[in-house]
Amino acid sequence: MKFYNLKENEEQVSFAQAVKQGLGKNQGLFFPEDIPALDNVDELLAMSLVERSVHVLAPFVAGDLTKDELAEIVTNAFNFPAQIQPISEQRSVLELFHGPTLAFKDFGARFMAQCLQKFTNGQKITILTATSGDTGAAVAHAFHGLENIRVVILYPKGKISLLQEKMFTTLGGNIETIAIEGSFDDCQALVKQSFDDKELAQAIGLNSANSINISRLLAQVCYYFEAVAQLKRQNSQLDDIVFSVPSGNFGNLTAGLFAKAMGLPIKRFVAATNANDTVPRYLATGEWAPKATVATISNAMDVSNPNNWPRVEHMLKAGIVDECVSSISVDEEQTQSTMLQLNKLGYISEPHAAVAYKALGHCEDNEFGVFLGTAHPAKFKDVVESTLGQPIALPKELADCAGEKILSVDMNADFAGLRAYLLK
16 A cells, blocks of 8 residues: 655555655645445454454555465564453443553554564664653663664653653663653654655654654554444443543644544544644634643643644545544643542543543533544553552553663754764
């Protein structure tokens, strides 16, 4: 299948090239020439996660990966579950944090790493990515120790939780981390400037593992199918499923829209944001007006200019999916009160999932709401414990790195400084 640049439509590349290149000309996002409608969805829902994912992804990688190669990649990448947990009669959470770094980003990062290693044929490349929290750990662990791949991760200094930071800044080896004086948007801007510098990009074999990379996006499609499969096993008559997606860079929502376009029976989506409410305001007024990024306790969503929004808007405006997206902003007080509410229902939630659960409050009586649990509560141990007034245990993945030394270097949000560092 070919993928075309949403800004420069004449630029068309293969799946392999889209994965290796990351971004197109003029910082355009790659988009598949076709999103195939699957006519055997009921059969697919009866399969295992790995078997089904091979069928879902096969059309997109045709010409670049054989079925056997894809099956090997998916088997290696998705070696942990996505789990539906009931909360109440009309609500369930899709837990996506059972991978090695306890966050949903493990699905996309591990799939991308496996694909990239297959496609680079031993060429040296540099992965440059920005993180507002969980991407850093997922990318670092997915690529750690892979030959000929250098990983450089930018993150906003002092604006992610300490345990999030420890998960990707303590590995060393081919993983390099830079604490930027600024916001996530500043980090993202530096990544974009690096890609625009063609001399730099060529010199270091530049690639991005952010959610803008099409491979990460496609991997995330698979767990929406898994969620519906589990829900249908619990209740075969279940209809009118609404997904509430905690939204920062909007890759997760984009993946859900892909799944719906392929025929997965999802009624609609709620894009749940924190105080960084560019999208809710845009859908209400028609004016795209990002404000300065605000720091919140749901820090992985502290994004005021989401990079994946052009893909979402293209799908809505081109009629690839119907008008099935609403967006709601949830403030800090509501986030904490919702964490307490969920705790009373017997479920310990971190802030991002709480934002998504709160946004389901506008569901109609006949709708079944699923909110995405994108990170393990222990990754936000301080916030969760102070809000709920009770201790939570560290899982082994966090306990193992909690005492390790942070290996990051500090840097101003200055492209000249970053460029020199990358070329050293």
